Amino acid sequence: MIWTWLLDLLYPPKCPFCGKLLESPLLALCENCQEVIPWLEGENALRKIEFTEGCYSPMAYRNSVPDSIHRFKFYGCPSYGRRYGILVAQCVQDHYTKPLDFVTWAPISQKRLRTRGYDQGKKLAEGVAEQLGLPLQKTLKKVRHTQAQSTLSEDAQRRGNVLGAYQMLDGVNVAGKHILLVDDVVTSGSTLEECASVLMEHGAAQICCATLAQSRKNRQNFSLGTENCFEKNS
Numbered sequence: 189m190i191w192t193w194l195l196d197l198l199y200p201p202k203c204p205f206c207g208k209l210l211e212s213p214l215l216a217l218c219e220n221c222q223e224v225i226p227w228l229e230g231e232n233a234l235r236k237i238e239f240t241e242g243c244y245s246p247m248a249y250r251n252s253v254p255d256s257i258h259r260f261k262f263y264g265c266p267s268y269g270r271r272y273g274i275l276v277a278q279c280v281q282d283h284y285t286k287p288l289d290f291v292t293w294a295p296i297s298q299k300r301l302r303t304r305g306y307d308q309g310k311k312l313a314e315g316v317a318e319q320l321g322l323p324l325q326k327t328l329k330k331v332r333h334t335q336a337q338s339t340l341s342e343d344a345q346r347r348g349n350v351l352g353a354y355q356m357l358d359g360v361n362v363a364g365k366h367i368l369l370v371d372d373v374v375t376s377g378s379t380l381e382e383c384a385s386v387l388m389e390h391g392a393a394q395i396c397c398a399t400l401a402q403s404r405k406n407r408q409n410f411s412l413g414t415e416n417c418f419e420k421n422s
């Protein structure tokens with residue numbers, strides 16, 4: 189925590205959506221983005237996912253959201269995980285009232301971890317766990333390197349792409365556990381569905397999913413956004 193405080197002092201946190209300096213490190217985003225972010229209200233925040241209680245997301249994947257997530261994933265901005273975590277945790281608290289034992293995430297492959305240097309799903313899950321006061325538990329490993337889901341437009345392609353891609357980590361026991369499964373974006377839900385099926389096979393009691401953003405199904409492939417990360421302490 190002292191390290192975090194020191195980093196905030198050296199590199200004041202900025203809004204992950206527009207880059208404006210934030211008045212407090214406790215804020216997730218700036219006042220202006222608070223007004224213009226495409227928030228999902230009520231049932232729109234929920235997408236049904238097989239084997240789970242559904243997936244809750246605070247915002248739609250449009251306007252400034254895709255560029256922000258691209259910076260988080262591809263351009264070295266892992267510190268966004270903490271601010272995104274505030275928004276995801278709030279969304280879960282607003283919609284999901286059942287008890288949860290821990291937070292886990294859909295991991296990236298070792299190959300991708302080597303090239304990227306960090307697992308953005310873990311960074312987001314850390315932020316969510318911190319906000320909810322829940323433990324963070326690594327449960328899954330990605331055993332097969334897959335094509336990026338964002339490059340596939342059809343649901344069937346997405347399902348096939350992740351089928352059998354995840355396995356339980358050795359020595360992890362999820363039997364009887366109520367789990368919050370986190371990822372950055374939900375589109376077809378295939379990744380979350382595949383991860384949830386592995387956790388349920390190993391006896392998990394209930395799984396609730398949460399992502400920062402919800403994308404339309406079968407949307408067009410996106411183009412990569414700006415490389416400007418807005419800050420140096422990522």
Ligand SMILES: [Zn+2]
Pocket residue numbers: 203204205206207208217218219220221222
């Ligand atoms: Zn902003």
